[in-house]
Amino acid sequence: MGMILNQLKVSGRFRTNCYLYGDETTKEIGIIDPGIDSNAVKAVIKEEGYKPIYLIATHPHHDHIQCATEIMSYYNIPLLINSFGKGKLDNINFIRENDVIEIGKEKLYVIETPGHTNNDIVLIDYKNMLIFTGDTLLRGRLPRQLVNYHNLMASIKKILYYPKISDEFRIFPGHGGYSTIGEEKLNY
Numbered sequence: 001m002g003m004i005l006n007q008l009k010v011s012g013r014f015r016t017n018c019y020l021y022g023d024e025t026t027k028e029i030g031i032i033d034p035g036i037d038s039n040a041v042k043a044v045i046k047e048e049g050y051k052p053i054y055l056i057a058t059h060p061h062h063d064h065i066q067c068a069t070e071i072m073s074y075y076n077i078p079l080l081i082n083s084f085g086k087g088k089l090d091n092i093n094f095i096r097e098n099d100v101i102e103i104g105k106e107k108l109y110v111i112e113t114p115g116h117t118n119n120d121i122v123l124i125d126y127k128n129m130l131i132f133t134g135d136t137l138l139r140g141r142l143p144r145q146l147v148n149y150h151n152l153m154a155s156i157k158k159i160l161y162y163p164k165i166s167d168e169f170r171i172f173p174g175h176g177g178y179s180t181i182g183e184e185k186l187n188y
Helices: 039-048 068-075 149-160 181-185
Strands: 003-010 016-023 028-032 051-056 079-081 092-094 100-103 106-112 121-125 130-134 170-173
Touching: 003 039, 016 039, 016 100, 016 106, 016 170, 028 039, 028 100, 039 068, 051 068, 051 100, 149 181
Parallel strands: 028 051, 051 079, 079 092, 130 170
Antiparallel strands: 003 016, 016 028, 100 106, 106 121, 121 130
């Protein structure tokens, strides 16, 4: 058995990608960037018999976490995020550079990548050669909104040339289709 990876397009006009990532043996998953509407997420989880253990946000923009409170309550799971910004939410665990999120036998390594927001992260799975890039690295383009262009460019280069990441690694961004590190290096 191996890894679970389901990509869902949720969030209405923003077409935010939500990923269900986890361990096929245990059926444990993390819900990455659930978006605005939780119905599609809950439907796939029920249909596949998944067991959510974490809600993980690559950054705190509404199109990535608007339904976080509902999902956290429904499944009684914590939110893992670099920083939440304004407001208060119970059951949050803050994650930082070099933290490791274990979901069954699968592991995601946290890398901080500010620029789109001050609190962006990417999640790297070295074993399966994939990276969840949120809105830091999109396929062939920069995000529409960013807080600091220079920080964003530094973060993109950090991802593209990070140790142990090769051109074959697949990227799964917050919007649009997937790509590879090799393809994206041609853009920067």
